[in-house]
Amino acid sequence: MMRAVILGAAAGGGFPQWNSNAEGCRRARAGDPAAKPRHQASLAVSADGDHWFILNATPDLRAQIERAPFLHPRHGLRSTPIAGVVLTDGNVDAIAGLLNLREREAFTIYATGSVLGVLDENPIFEVLARDVVAREAVTLDVARPLRLADGRPSGLTLTLFAVPGKVPLYLERPGEAPAIIEGEETVGAMISDGAKRLFFIPGCARVTPPLLARLDPSTPGGADALFFDGTLWRDDEMIRAGIGSKTGRRMGHISVGGEDGTLAAFRDCPIPHRILVHINNSNPILLADSPEHAAVLAAGWRVGEDGMEITL
Numbered sequence: 546m547m548r549a550v551i552l553g554a555a556a557g558g559g560f561p562q563w564n565s566n567a568e569g570c571r572r573a574r575a576g577d578p579a580a581k582p583r584h585q586a587s588l589a590v591s592a593d594g595d596h597w598f599i600l601n602a603t604p605d606l607r608a609q610i611e612r613a614p615f616l617h618p619r620h621g622l623r624s625t626p627i628a629g630v631v632l633t634d635g636n637v638d639a640i641a642g643l644l645n646l647r648e649r650e651a652f653t654i655y656a657t658g659s660v661l662g663v664l665d666e667n668p669i670f671e672v673l674a675r676d677v678v679a680r681e682a683v684t685l686d687v688a689r690p691l692r693l694a695d696g697r698p699s700g701l702t703l704t705l706f707a708v709p710g711k712v713p714l715y716l717e718r719p720g721e722a723p724a725i726i727e728g729e730e731t732v733g734a735m736i737s738d739g740a741k742r743l744f745f746i747p748g749c750a751r752v753t754p755p756l757l758a759r760l761d762p763s764t765p766g767g768a769d770a771l772f773f774d775g776t777l778w779r780d781d782e783m784i785r786a787g788i789g790s791k792t793g794r795r796m797g798h799i800s801v802g803g804e805d806g807t808l809a810a811f812r813d814c815p816i817p818h819r820i821l822v823h824i825n826n827s828n829p830i831l832l833a834d835s836p837e838h839a840a841v842l843a844a845g846w847r848v849g850e851d852g853m854e855i856t857l
C-alpha cells in the first residue's frame with residue numbers, strides 16, 4: 546500500500562506569489578474559497594504511514610511540515626518521520642527547502658549526479674552535514690530501494706527517468722534560450738511498493754511517445770497515479786497577462802490546454818489518478834470557478850491542492 550499527500554501544488558513562487566498583484570493572487574489573499582492558496586510543488590509518499598519520503602524540498606518546506614501532522618516528530622526529543630528527499634531538478638523550488646532540514650537529523654537525498662552536482666557546487670548545502678545526511682546518486686532508469694534512516698528497507702523503490710526539460714533558470718546562459726534536452730537535469734520520479742506505481746513529474750517540456758508508453762496504464766509497468774506539470778494553461782498566458790515575457794515552452798513546461806497540451810496528450814491514456822501540480826500563479830485552473838478548471842475536471846484530471854491525498 547502507498548499513501549501520497551500533496552504538500553504543495555503551486556509552481557515556483559507559490560500561490561499567491563510574493564510580488565504578484567494579479568487577480569488570482571488578490572483573490573487568494575482575500576480568502577476567496579475559489580482561489581485556495583498553495584505552497585510550492587512537493588509530494589509526501591509512504592508505504593507504512595510512519596516513514597515518509599518527500600519529493601522535492603521547496604522553500605515552503607517548514608510550513609508544509611507544520612501543516613502535515615504525519616511529518617511531525619513522534620519519538621524522543623528530536624526525530625523526524627522524514628526518511629529521505631527525492632529531487633527531480635535543480636530549480637530553487639525543488640532544492641532550496643533542503644536548508645530547512647539542517648540540525649543533524651539523518652536522512653538521505655536521492656537525485657541524479659547532475660542535480661547532486663548543483664548541491665555540491667553550492668557550499669550553503671554543506672549545512673546538511675555529509676556524515677549525517679547521505680547524498681545518493683541515482684542512475685537513470687535503474688530502480689533502487691528507498692531506505693529508512695537506520696538502513697532498513699522502506700518497502701518502496703525509486704526510479705528516476707529523463708523527461709524533456711532544461712537547465713535550472715539560474716544556470717541559463719545570459720541572452721541564450723536554453724536547449725530542451727532529455728538528461729539528468731529534469732527527471733520524473735516513479736515510486737513503487739511492488740504492486741502499484743506512482744509517477745511525479747512536476748516539470749516536463751513535452752509529452753513524447755516514449756513517455757506516454759512508460760505511463761500507459763494498460764501495460765505492466767504503467768502508472769496507477771500521475772502527478773504532472775500543470776504550470777501554465779496556455780503557452781503565452783504570462784505575456785498576455787502582462788506579467789512576464791516568457792512562454793511556457795521557453796521555461797521548459799508544456800501547457801495544460803490546447804491541441805498540443807497535456808489534456809490532449811493524455812486523452813487516450815486513462816491513468817486512474819491524474820493530478821496537476823506545479824501550477825503557476827497565472828494559471829486560471831487555480832480558480833475553481835473558471836472554465837479552464839472545469840475543462841481539467843471534464844478531461845478526467847484533478848487540479849492539485851495542498852493536503853490532497855490518495856491511497857494506492
Ligand code: MLT
Pocket residue numbers: 556557558636637638714748796797
Ligand atoms: C521552473 O520550474 O521552471 C522553475 O521553478 C522556475 C523558477 O525557478 O522560478
Ligand code: MN
Pocket residue numbers: 556557636638639748823
Ligand atoms: Mn519549478
